[in-house]
Amino acid sequence: MLDQLTHSPHFYHYLYLAVAFLAAFNILEVLFLLVHKTRMERNEIRKEALKRRVSTAIVTVTDPAEILPEPSDYVEYAAYSEAISSVLESFEGELAQRASGLVRKLGIDSYYRSMARDAVWYKRASAIDTLSAFRLPHNREFFLAVFRSEASADVRYRIVFGLSLLARGSEDIVAISKALSSLPYLTAKYTEDIFFNIITALKLAGKEEDFGKFLTAIMNDASIRPLIKRDCIAACHAAACERAATVVKRYFLTFKHEPEILIACVRSLVRMGNFDVIHEALFHPDWRVRLTGLKYAHLSKDDLLKDLKRLLHDSNYHIRVNAGQALARLGAPGAQALREAAGADDKFAAEAAAYALTLAEAAR
Numbered sequence: 001m002l003d004q005l006t007h008s009p010h011f012y013h014y015l016y017l018a019v020a021f022l023a024a025f026n027i028l029e030v031l032f033l034l035v036h037k038t039r040m041e042r043n044e045i046r047k048e049a050l051k052r053r054v055s056t057a058i059v060t061v062t063d064p065a066e067i068l069p070e071p072s073d074y075v076e077y078a079a080y081s082e083a084i085s086s087v088l089e090s091f092e093g094e095l096a097q098r099a100s101g102l103v104r105k106l107g108i109d110s111y112y113r114s115m116a117r118d119a120v121w122y123k124r125a126s127a128i129d130t131l132s133a134f135r136l137p138h139n140r141e142f143f144l145a146v147f148r149s150e151a152s153a154d155v156r157y158r159i160v161f162g163l164s165l166l167a168r169g170s171e172d173i174v175a176i177s178k179a180l181s182s183l184p185y186l187t188a189k190y191t192e193d194i195f196f197n198i199i200t201a202l203k204l205a206g207k208e209e210d211f212g213k214f215l216t217a218i219m220n221d222a223s224i225r226p227l228i229k230r231d232c233i234a235a236c237h238a239a240a241c242e243r244a245a246t247v248v249k250r251y252f253l254t255f256k257h258e259p260e261i262l263i264a265c266v267r268s269l270v271r272m273g274n275f276d277v278i279h280e281a282l283f284h285p286d287w288r289v290r291l292t293g294l295k296y297a298h299l300s301k302d303d304l305l306k307d308l309k310r311l312l313h314d315s316n317y318h319i320r321v322n323a324g325q326a327l328a329r330l331g332a333p334g335a336q337a338l339r340e341a342a343g344a345d346d347k348f349a350a351e352a353a354a355y356a357l358t359l360a361e362a363a364r
Contacts, residue, residue: 043075050079051086058087058098065105077111084108085133103134113142121152128155132162140166147179156183157190164197168205173198173214177224177232188231195235203239211236212244219247219254226258233264242272252277259286266292275300282307287316294322298329305333312341312349320348324356335360 057064071077080102087099103109115127128146131139140163147159160183163176176198180191202208215232218224233251236244252265266281266289278300281293294311297304308330311323324341327334338360341353 047075047079047082050076051083054080054083054102055087058083058095058102062098064098064102068102068106070106071108071111077108080106080108081112081130081133085130088133088135100134100136103136109134109136109139116142116146121155124150124152125155125158128158128162132158132165135165137166137168140172144175153183157186160194161197164194165201167198167201169202169207170210170214170217173211174217177214177218177228180228181223181225185225185227188227188234191228191231192234192238195232196238199235199239199241208241209243211241212247215244215247215251219251226255226261229255230258230261230264233261233268237264237268237271240271241268245269245272245274248272249274249276252280259284259289262286262289263292266296270296270299275302278302279304279307282311287314287319290314290316290319291322294319294326297326305330305337308334309337309341312352313346317348320352321355324352325359327353328356328360 054064054068057068061067071080084099084103088096091099109131112127112130116124116131118124118127128143131143143159143163143166147156147163150156150159156179160176160179163172163179167173167176173195176194180194185191199208199211202210215236218229218232229251233248235241236248248265248268252262252269255261255265262281262284266277269275269277275296278293278297279302281289282297282304284290284293290311294308297308305327308323308327311319312327314320314323324338327338335357338353338357341349342357344350344353
């Protein structure tokens, strides 16, 4: 067929037509991109101008809804939501109340609630993110209802994040935890952020002790994954949830065979100023737990000199090195123990001690 085409008397006519068609297509494509770019730039300029107007109205007018027009398209709703979210993130009290009131009075939350039911998943995700930024308590029930009917895991993760900003008690936290456990485990950072948000929300509500109640409630709950329990403890460390110290110690005593939970417990308790579990951590079979204990051993009021000297002879290289550094941080008694170990028959302990002494001398 190709031979017939090339030998046809009309071959060059067909070729010229094809070239002309491709040239026209390319020109139209460039024009389309230029028009689209211009339109996007104009929308961005319009959005930025409206954002400044909304922010100014919230700051300067008692009832900004009286002077601001109702949003009518996607660009205007985006401008309003971004301006309001910025105010809510930066201010509290009366200004935050004005911004929240604007969401309800202008129907902005209704718009994004409607979008949260859209057929396209990324539009639903965007709507949930926006509603989460508003932090309106009445959205809690809406989020729970959407979570039950939502098919996309990506959107469900966002719903859980939104719920974490609205937690008001231990029952809310249990519901969030069960929702998390029903989803594939994402990352430790995501889960820790969820519980960090919860602790922060509880502190603002004056109910920080409710997180301790929640930790107690899920301690033996098999429906809550151990990884999620670990991330709860890690969030206590990040948010300095001091009122949960007692239950965190109970976790340390209960989950002897879960090294990651034990590590999170040690870190959280140290952040709270509690060093009760350091001694036991130094004797744990898992080297990672021993290593965590070593990092904070010099802060403990207990006499751990003998334990640290013993760990210089540990079978794990990282433990030996960190035991030497922990001894160096103890001052004169630790330095004396290192000098003695540097001349010991155990060459591994001697090397670790000599290395710690070298670092200590270089730091002077």
